[in-house]
Amino acid sequence: MVAPTKPLVLIIEDETPIRQFLTNSLTEAGYRLADADTGKKGLLLAEQSPPDLIILDLGLPDIDGQEVLEQLRAWLAAPIIIVSARDQEAQKVAALDHGADDYLTKPFNTAELLARIRVALRHAAHGGTDSPVFEQGHLKVDLAARLVFVKGAEIHLTPIEYKLLTTLLRNAGKVLTHRFLLKEVWGPQQVGDSHYLRVFMAGLRRKIEDDPAQP
Numbered sequence: 001m002v003a004p005t006k007p008l009v010l011i012i013e014d015e016t017p018i019r020q021f022l023t024n025s026l027t028e029a030g031y032r033l034a035d036a037d038t039g040k041k042g043l044l045l046a047e048q049s050p051p052d053l054i055i056l057d058l059g060l061p062d063i064d065g066q067e068v069l070e071q072l073r074a075w076l077a078a079p080i081i082i083v084s085a086r087d088q089e090a091q092k093v094a095a096l097d098h099g100a101d102d103y104l105t106k107p108f109n110t111a112e113l114l115a116r117i118r119v120a121l122r123h124a125a126h127g128g129t130d131s132p133v134f135e136q137g138h139l140k141v142d143l144a145a146r147l148v149f150v151k152g153a154e155i156h157l158t159p160i161e162y163k164l165l166t167t168l169l170r171n172a173g174k175v176l177t178h179r180f181l182l183k184e185v186w187g188p189q190q191v192g193d194s195h196y197l198r199v200f201m202a203g204l205r206r207k208i209e210d211d212p213a214q215p
Helices: 016-028 039-048 065-073 089-097 110-126 159-170 178-185 194-208
Strands: 008-012 032-036 053-056 080-084 102-105 133-136 139-142 147-150 153-155
Touching: 008 016, 008 039, 016 032, 016 110, 032 039, 039 053, 039 065, 053 065, 053 110, 065 080, 065 089, 080 089, 080 110, 089 102, 102 110, 139 159, 147 194, 159 178, 159 194, 178 194
Parallel strands: 008 032, 008 053, 053 080, 080 102
Antiparallel strands: 133 139, 139 147, 147 153
């Protein structure tokens, strides 16, 4: 059985002890991780490899976390959980209004953080549907378990192939432009590089289609 691709979590946090605590806790829980100690680095990492979830501190040294949140939400649909020492209600409301999915005030415990991450990923996996399992023809995708089956046999997708497939599933029935798919899967810096999309789409078709030339 092929192991499912673990969710990628991006931590944007400037305090080294807290960033290390988050890294250790999430690694132990089985997540893949990337981390940044400034807003600019966080935005760059998100663009280079769009994560499945972001943990974002508001008190960053270079860019205010609210601005980082707004820039991310301009193109990224992944859940964003705010962790901040700012406990004023106005700050929480502003973050939620700007697209945050959840807000944790420091200090917080590991169990609560992990529970909120699971909830956020579960909601994202549902993609607005009532079922976390998508089935059509010979294709079955378990969005909660992050597993893909073709004719009952489990297949392995790379993280990019999986993100491309789930983006298509979330927008089933819609006409999607190359630019939209590039922004959703690779980030806004790649919107002009349609070569990426053609290469990965061809690879995805080879894995899930009976006849890739006529999907």
